[in-house]
Amino acid sequence: MRANDAYAELERRFRRLNSLEEASAVLGWDQQTMMPPGGARARAEQLATIRVLAHGMIIDPALGDLIPAAGAQSGLDDWQRANLREIERIWRHSTALTPDLVERMSHACSVCEMAWREARPKSDFVQVLPHLQLVLDLTREAAQAKSAVFGCSLYDALLDQYEPGSHAKRVDVLFDDLAAFLPGLIGDALEHQARGPKMLPLAGPFPVEQQRQLGLELMKVAGFDFEHGRLDVSLHPFSGGTPEDVRITTRYREDDFMPALMGVMHETGHALYELGLPRDWVQQPVGKARGMAMHESQSLLVEMQACRSMAFLAFAAPLLRKAFGGEGPAWQADNLYRHYTHVERGFIRVDADEATYPAHVILRYRLERALIGGDLKLADLPGAWNEGMRTLVGVAPDNDREGCLQDIHWYDGAFGYFPTYTMGAIAAAQIFEAAQKADRNVLSGIGQGDFRPLLAWLRANIHGRASLMGGTDEILMVATGRPLDVATYKRHLQTRYLS
Amino acid sequence: MRANDAYAELERRFRRLNSLEEASAVLGWDQQTMMPPGGARARAEQLATIRVLAHGMIIDPALGDLIPAAGAQSGLDDWQRANLREIERIWRHSTALTPDLVERMSHACSVCEMAWREARPKSDFVQVLPHLQLVLDLTREAAQAKSAVFGCSLYDALLDQYEPGSHAKRVDVLFDDLAAFLPGLIGDALEHQARGPKMLPLAGPFPVEQQRQLGLELMKVAGFDFEHGRLDVSLHPFSGGTPEDVRITTRYREDDFMPALMGVMHETGHALYELGLPRDWVQQPVGKARGMAMHESQSLLVEMQACRSMAFLAFAAPLLRKAFGGEGPAWQADNLYRHYTHVERGFIRVDADEATYPAHVILRYRLERALIGGDLKLADLPGAWNEGMRTLVGVAPDNDREGCLQDIHWYDGAFGYFPTYTMGAIAAAQIFEAAQKADRNVLSGIGQGDFRPLLAWLRANIHGRASLMGGTDEILMVATGRPLDVATYKRHLQTRYLS
Numbered sequence: 001m002r003a004n005d006a007y008a009e010l011e012r013r014f015r016r017l018n019s020l021e022e023a024s025a026v027l028g029w030d031q032q033t034m035m036p037p038g039g040a041r042a043r044a045e046q047l048a049t050i051r052v053l054a055h056g057m058i059i060d061p062a063l064g065d066l067i068p069a070a071g072a073q074s075g076l077d078d079w080q081r082a083n084l085r086e087i088e089r090i091w092r093h094s095t096a097l098t099p100d101l102v103e104r105m106s107h108a109c110s111v112c113e114m115a116w117r118e119a120r121p122k123s124d125f126v127q128v129l130p131h132l133q134l135v136l137d138l139t140r141e142a143a144q145a146k147s148a149v150f151g152c153s154l155y156d157a158l159l160d161q162y163e164p165g166s167h168a169k170r171v172d173v174l175f176d177d178l179a180a181f182l183p184g185l186i187g188d189a190l191e192h193q194a195r196g197p198k199m200l201p202l203a204g205p206f207p208v209e210q211q212r213q214l215g216l217e218l219m220k221v222a223g224f225d226f227e228h229g230r231l232d233v234s235l236h237p238f239s240g241g242t243p244e245d246v247r248i249t250t251r252y253r254e255d256d257f258m259p260a261l262m263g264v265m266h267e268t269g270h271a272l273y274e275l276g277l278p279r280d281w282v283q284q285p286v287g288k289a290r291g292m293a294m295h296e297s298q299s300l301l302v303e304m305q306a307c308r309s310m311a312f313l314a315f316a317a318p319l320l321r322k323a324f325g326g327e328g329p330a331w332q333a334d335n336l337y338r339h340y341t342h343v344e345r346g347f348i349r350v351d352a353d354e355a356t357y358p359a360h361v362i363l364r365y366r367l368e369r370a371l372i373g374g375d376l377k378l379a380d381l382p383g384a385w386n387e388g389m390r391t392l393v394g395v396a397p398d399n400d401r402e403g404c405l406q407d408i409h410w411y412d413g414a415f416g417y418f419p420t421y422t423m424g425a426i427a428a429a430q431i432f433e434a435a436q437k438a439d440r441n442v443l444s445g446i447g448q449g450d451f452r453p454l455l456a457w458l459r460a461n462i463h464g465r466a467s468l469m470g471g472t473d474e475i476l477m478v479a480t481g482r483p484l485d486v487a488t489y490k491r492h493l494q495t496r497y498l499s
Numbered sequence: 500m501r502a503n504d505a506y507a508e509l510e511r512r513f514r515r516l517n518s519l520e521e522a523s524a525v526l527g528w529d530q531q532t533m534m535p536p537g538g539a540r541a542r543a544e545q546l547a548t549i550r551v552l553a554h555g556m557i558i559d560p561a562l563g564d565l566i567p568a569a570g571a572q573s574g575l576d577d578w579q580r581a582n583l584r585e586i587e588r589i590w591r592h593s594t595a596l597t598p599d600l601v602e603r604m605s606h607a608c609s610v611c612e613m614a615w616r617e618a619r620p621k622s623d624f625v626q627v628l629p630h631l632q633l634v635l636d637l638t639r640e641a642a643q644a645k646s647a648v649f650g651c652s653l654y655d656a657l658l659d660q661y662e663p664g665s666h667a668k669r670v671d672v673l674f675d676d677l678a679a680f681l682p683g684l685i686g687d688a689l690e691h692q693a694r695g696p697k698m699l700p701l702a703g704p705f706p707v708e709q710q711r712q713l714g715l716e717l718m719k720v721a722g723f724d725f726e727h728g729r730l731d732v733s734l735h736p737f738s739g740g741t742p743e744d745v746r747i748t749t750r751y752r753e754d755d756f757m758p759a760l761m762g763v764m765h766e767t768g769h770a771l772y773e774l775g776l777p778r779d780w781v782q783q784p785v786g787k788a789r790g791m792a793m794h795e796s797q798s799l800l801v802e803m804q805a806c807r808s809m810a811f812l813a814f815a816a817p818l819l820r821k822a823f824g825g826e827g828p829a830w831q832a833d834n835l836y837r838h839y840t841h842v843e844r845g846f847i848r849v850d851a852d853e854a855t856y857p858a859h860v861i862l863r864y865r866l867e868r869a870l871i872g873g874d875l876k877l878a879d880l881p882g883a884w885n886e887g888m889r890t891l892v893g894v895a896p897d898n899d900r901e902g903c904l905q906d907i908h909w910y911d912g913a914f915g916y917f918p919t920y921t922m923g924a925i926a927a928a929q930i931f932e933a934a935q936k937a938d939r940n941v942l943s944g945i946g947q948g949d950f951r952p953l954l955a956w957l958r959a960n961i962h963g964r965a966s967l968m969g970g971t972d973e974i975l976m977v978a979t980g981r982p983l984d985v986a987t988y989k990r991h992l993q994t995r996y997l998s
Contacts, residue, residue: 019548022541026526034533038727039744042521049518053552228537245538283544 006069007076010087011284013063018283020054022242029247032234055102058094067091079286082468086285089164096149097142105138109413116411123401125382128411133378135413136371143372143415155372158416162292163423165471168369170484171419174426175362177486179392182359185490186394189343189355189497199338200330206257214257214323215250215264218316222268222302223455225275237263239270239299243282246271257324258339262303269302270295272455276463287466292417293484294472296424297431298462304354304425305432305492306454308340311447341496345395347402355497358425359392364407364418372415427476429489431462434480505568506575509586510783512562517782519553521741528739528746532731547605554601557593566590578785581967585784588663595648596641604637608912615910622900624881627910632877634912635870642871642914654871657915661791662922664970667868669983670918673925674861676985678891681858684989685893688842688854688996698837699829705756713756713822714749714763717815721767721801722954724774736762738769738798742781745770756823757838761802768801769794771954775962785966791916792971792983795923796930797961803853803924804931804991805953807839810946840995844894846901854996857924858891863906863917871914926975928988930961933979 024047031043057063067088070076076084097105112131119128139158146157155168216231229246241247248267252260273289281287289295306312310333317333320326329335343353349360367384370376376384385404386396397403409417436442441453461479469475473483523546530542556562566587569575575583611630618627638657645656654667715730728745740746747766749759772788780786788794805811809832816832819825828834842852848859866883869875875883884903885895896902908916935941940952960978968974972982 016548019541019545020552023522023526023545023549026529026542026545027522030525030529034729036726036729036744038724039741042518042741042743043525046518046522046525049515050522053519225537227535230533230535242538242541244541245535 005073006066007073007080007084010063010066010070010084013057013066014087014285015283017054017057020050020057024050024054025240025242026245026247029240032236032238032240033232033247033249055094055099058091059099064091064095079281079468083281083284083286085470086288086467090285092149093146093161096146098145101138101142101145105135105142105413108134108138109411113408113412116405116408120401120405123399123405125400125405128405129378132411135411136378136415139413139415140372140374153373155369155416158372159419160416162417163420163472164291164467165473166291166293166423170473171365171423174423174484174486175365175419178358178422178490179362181486181490182355182362182392183394185493185497186343186345186355186359189493190345192498193343197334197338199342200335202256202258202326202330202339204256204324205254206324208252208254210323211252211257211260214319215261217319218261218307219264219268221449221451222265222272222306223451224268224271228275229271231264237267239267239274241274243274243277243287244279246274257320262307262340265307266299266303269299272302272458273298273463276455276459277466278464281466286468290465290467290469290475291472292420293423293427294462294475296421297427297472298424298458300425300428301432301458305428306446306451308337308354309443309446310334310337311443313337313340315447315449343497345393347389347395347397348406350406354425355493356393358422361418361422363388363392364409365422367404368410368415368418371410423472423484426484426486426489427472429492430476430480430482430485431458433488433492434461504572505565506572506579506583509562509565509569509583512556512565513586513784514782516553516556519549519556523549523553524739524741525744525746528748531733531735531737531739532746532748554593554598557590558598563590563594578780578967581969582780582783582785584969585787585966589784591648592645592660595645597644600637600641600644604634604641604912607633607637608910612907612911615904615907619900619904622898622904624899624904627904628877631910634910635877635914638912638914639871639873654868654915657871658918659915661916662919662971663790663966664972665790665792665922669972670864670922673922673983673985674864674918677857677921677989678861680985680989681854681861681891682893684992684996685842685844685854685858688992689844691997692842696833696837698841699834701755701757701825701829701838703755703823704753705823707751707753709822710751710756710759713818714760716818717760717806718763718767720948720950721764721771721805722950723767723770727774728770730763736766738766738773740773742773742776742786743778745773756819760819761806761839764806765798765802768798771801771957772797772962775954775958776965777963780965787966789964789966789968789974790971791919792922792926793961793974795920796926796971797923797957799924799927800931800957804927805945805950807836807853808942808945809833809836810942812836812839814946814948842996844892846888846894846896847905849905853924854992855892857921860917860921862887862891863908864921866903867909867914867917870909922971922983925983925985925988926971928991929975929979929981929984930957932987932991933960 027043027047035043067084070084108131112128112135115128115131119125140154143154143157147154150157150160152160153168159166159168159171212231219231220226228244229241229248232247232249233251234249235251237250239246239248248264248271250260250263250267273295277287277289313336314333317331317336320336321331341354343355345356346352349357352360363385366388367376367381370384371378371381381404382400389396389403409415435454435457438457439453442457445451445453462475465475469478476483526542526546534542566583569583607630611627611634614627614630618624639653642653642656646653649656649659651659652667658665658667658670711730718730719725727743728740728747731746731748732750733748734750736749738745738747747763747770749762749766751759772794776786776788812835813832816830816835819835820830840853842854844855845851848856851859862884866875866880866887869883870877870880880903881899888895888902908914934953934956937956938952941956944950944952961974964974968977975982
């Protein structure tokens, strides 16, 4: 390293920053899985202290000076250039906001989230409205500051936090296409389903320990590395920890094993992405997952494309029968497949099936765009929500608990996140198709409980590229020959639900 | 707060520092209980990063200037004065060493500990000797720097890290007294034991889950607050976490439930101390446990004084029988008591009984004093060890694995720690006697599974005082009327093992 090697100094600083972020991730995992309730006050302070220190490291003026100096250096390779690009992106996001605004947002979100936890069971949107209004106002203030830095719209500035390089105009094209397609698909799928064989119920109870053992077994089948990760229980399932120590969680119901099992495979998809990131770069911004759409694509690839397929369920059916002592036609692969592909119009996003899920997401995306753009008043949100539900999903709830109060995102200040769910679903279909084309053993392997061909392709084409490219579209171009493209996704839905 | 309130600014800085130390404590707990092996590299870096940041906060020259300014302030109460005293002590320890020396020590200890892990099973002291020599040399260099700051001997500078305000001269008085007493006591106890009823074996296996449930039940009996703590498994049992979120661990053997059960009660004693620290001060140095001797006194009070008593075992015997389906004379309280007070000369400190344990500690104390003082060469350690074992314990091993390679302490750079084990045992006897004198319900409560009288006295007289006083002797003076005093401890051992 040269004495005035600005780039090397940036790497050194971001490596230290990464260690702090990893520490936060482990503390956050512990908070949701292990921590007794009385640890909450101190934990919040530990996390806040680390956050303040990390933020202080980024906004250090000396760091800001290093970025152009590193940019002027010669001899940087592609990964180093890309790392510098990511460093600059993080630096711009962090310095765009005054510490005062960051603190006010943090406080407003905490208060609003607590109010939401009270208001939701009572279905009382009016109670939480003033808190949400403050969160929205501050979010727009932050978006304004960032849009000035990035030269983009307010919504794009928020979207960029979760899905770097994407734009609402791009999302509109994808979602308008889908929005025109979904109501027809859902109607047809329901008709097709009604004409087909009846779904036979699976009789429980299903002891938690058996569910856990089965989950661990199938995680292993999918390629999860238990030297570098573990499975635990939390109220809200998530994938956390660090790339060398991935912590995934699920929650169990004794009367129904199906959600937990597929939930485990979903989080396993997230985990495989983290575990497959290039070890040489894992401590630098360029070595991180590309964004939330790509992350969701990996969980949906494993869950929706691979594990809800007839091929995988044919492999898994004997294991399920063994785990729960199941027998008879209800426990045959075709009936399990019927369960795991059952379509039903419902109010709740997180309970939605694969076919109706994107309709929920499109609704939320359109509403949050209108809120951020100032085209929708919060007081009108419940009405707009139910109207959108009727149009997109075909049903609407008669209360806000099952309506606009169901998701934590906005109440916690996460505007711009929702579209990544369905962008991920689109990408998953494309990626799975490309992997199968590249290696005919991908699907047959899954049918034999051998995920190695799929995983090898993913490592080479997705996981190992981390954030080397600027965005989801660029990775998909190289890996699948096309940017995000609704056509493959639509074909997948038609094949699975109409034939 | 006044604009130039130096004391308030110190509190603010140490509160932030405390949050970082708490974060480290949780990460350290996770490392030993939950972390998959592949997380080790990143975890070491997370902990090192936090350590460097914390150290940087302490040695910040601005902080050094605040200390005399705060000392000159009027209007500070006793707790604030004591807090300032503790802050200054921490600051002097931290600034006495150059960052370079701290890093060289940290590195040397890591290397030496790894070498020790290899050398121990092979009983190969020569293999680890050069690494230990470097650790010893650097430790003496650090002790020299600190002795210059504190104006004390090299050994006292090391001892002060674990047992503030204590001195080798004080330890010598206590340990010389004990060393003259123990060989006779051990011999007499063995004779007395041989004359008494035979110890009946307890037949296993003892399933881990039953052991765990029983441990949880007895933790609850002793007053452990599960809203603020939990019990897990680790290879080396410890008490960790934070005062509002205490994490204790044990390890189980299916063929013998006795070590794990009493191990749980030992760690529960540590935990009750942490849980009883004054909540208002828990984020400041004055709100921490007074030192390692006092900490060990609390674990030994619960384990040795309370739970190995005939009174407690009479209460616990039916619970043990129920947990393991035990019946017959072997499962009567008197036989359980015989197991838990069984004396045997052995080579290994951590397996030693209550009567021989202090002899192990005195040996280590004398050896480490000689090593630090330059009066014993490392090459001569194995011989000196075995000679000391013969004199103090009455047996000596024929290999170093069971001799000077058995404990991690020195190989990890912890010189000056050993005496606190037996200082804690002495204090435990004094404290238990004082508590019984103050409230006659203490012992009868323990016999009925009601620890509230004991805990109430401990909270008022020990736990709640945290580090308000300067050292173990000062706390004991107020709580028991005497500083550390071997007489009560000797009486306790005579009563339990000779009558």
